């Protein structure tokens with residue numbers, strides 16, 4: 001045992017930006033746009049479904065299949081199969097997680113080896129960088145760049161483009177993954193994958 005309490009990997013990870021934003025917003029009584037605080041309830045049918053789900057007796061309060069509740073993975077496979085245009089095996093290809101943080105963390109931990117490079121498109125949601133570093137990987141950045149129009153059109157997130165040449169220039173023999181977040185947070189830009197929109201694509205090229 002090293003006598004050290006925290007794992008070495010945590011030293012590559014710095015302060016979480018949300019802690020800083022939340023504290024500053026509270027200190028200065030500013031509107032906190034970093035976190036959603038809806039002032040309305042979820043739709044009635046969602047609340048009803050929730051009540052129904054937790055009122056089904058003891059059978060509704062058991063451990064379920066760890067990779068995802070069977071009825072849920074079947075519906076997800078059907079829904080996303082239509083979106084990505086291929087058959088998805090609900091019991092092999094679907095993993096239900098508690099939010100995107102958990103999904104991303106598991107994916108980086110499972111797939112990134114020490115020294116692997118992960119290409120991240122800028123601007124990006126803050127958690128990709130620390131998660132890659134914690135897994136021992138090296139983030140490599142490629143920016144979305146604004147296209148300059150003649151100024152007549154209303155600016156939109158579509159004005160930000162990813163140059164295929166610039167992206168290609170970032171690949172090295174250590175490249176293991178490309179993280180594409182669509183719609184992009186913070187820009188709202190949507191990428192197209194064979195004409196369809198997808199939320200997080202972690203594209204893992206063949207290991208070199």
Ligand SMILES: Cc1ncc(COP(=O)(O)O)c(C=O)c1O
Nearest residue numbers: 098099100101102125181184185
């Ligand atoms: C792009 C992006 N990735 C990851 C997350 C984290 O998602 P979750 O709260 O579902 O874990 C968010 C949350 O807003 C996000 O916008």
